Amino acid sequence: QKEVEQDPGPLSVPEGAIVSLNCTYSNSAFQYFMWYRQYSRKGPELLMYTYSSGNKEDGRFTAQVDKSSKYISLFIRDSQPSDSATYLCAIYGSNFGNEKLTFGTGTRLTIIP
Amino acid sequence: NAGVMQNPRHLVRRRGQEARLRCSPMKGHSHVYWYRQLPEEGLKFMVYLQKENIIDESGMPKERFSAEFPKEGPSILRIQQVVRGDSAAYFCASSGTTDNQPQHFGDGTRLSIL
Numbered sequence: 211q212k213e214v215e216q217d218p219g220p221l222s223v224p225e226g227a228i229v230s231l232n233c234t235y236s237n238s239a240f241q242y243f244m245w246y247r248q249y250s251r252k253g254p255e256l257l258m259y260t261y262s263s264g265n266k267e268d269g270r271f272t273a274q275v276d277k278s279s280k281y282i283s284l285f286i287r288d289s290q291p292s293d294s295a296t297y298l299c300a301i302y303g304s305n306f307g308n309e310k311l312t313f314g315t316g317t318r319l320t321i322i323p
Numbered sequence: 324n325a326g327v328m329q330n331p332r333h334l335v336r337r338r339g340q341e342a343r344l345r346c347s348p349m350k351g352h353s354h355v356y357w358y359r360q361l362p363e364e365g366l367k368f369m370v371y372l373q374k375e376n377i378i379d380e381s382g383m384p385k386e387r388f389s390a391e392f393p394k395e396g397p398s399i400l401r402i403q404q405v406v407r408g409d410s411a412a413y414f415c416a417s418s419g420t421t422d423n424q425p426q427h428f429g430d431g432t433r434l435s436i437l
Contacts (some may be wrong), residue, residue: 216365244349251430251433253414253429253430253431254366256364256426256428298365306363308380310381311358311366311368311416312355313365313366
């Protein structure tokens with residue numbers, strides 16, 4: 211079993227729709243959760259960074275963490291064509307400092323005008 | 324531009340040659356991480372360095388690969404005697420000095436082996 215599972219898509223939705231992206235993880239030691247957006251031929255760009263269970267909102271983006279189910283989500287409201295990219299979830303666990311990120315494989319999202 | 328800088332952006336090598344990839348972290352960051360991304364796969368951790376120290380190299384292949392982050396200058400990922408399977412995008416990330424800071428990525432070096 212992979213440490214982080216993410217549906218690779220591709221996912222296509224019409225402009226203005228709500229997008230839901232999800233990851234599950236297996237190791238309960240993971241405590242820090244991130245979502246990155248990656249455009250073609252570019253590096254991952256940090257979108258959201260959360261620690262605790264619950265929701266965190268930033269503009270059109272909401273990150274949701276459910277540690278009891280080991281399930282994390284990213285919601286995009288009022289989706290725009292510029293949101294078309296690959297979305298990567300990333301997690302790590304330490305209470306003791308910085309360490310490596312474990313990534314999902316990424317979900318390729320296309321917003322159709 | 325105060326972001327993570329990687330160069331070169333594209334690197335072509337023939338089998339058996341050496342590849343050297345460079346990474347300058349964001350200003351004020353002293354933690355550097357290298358990841359590799361193969362086609363249709365997610366990013367895989369390779370190595371985590373601080374100035375003059377390798378903290379975690381659990382993702383580095385045992386042979387041909389090495390990394391350093393000297394006191395002065397960029398971090399270097401070195402691949403000796405490259406093979407076709409080394410073709411990938413190599414990304415560098417950096418984070419700040421306090422604990423649990425998020426990692427910020429550069430735009431990567433795309434290595435092609437002929």
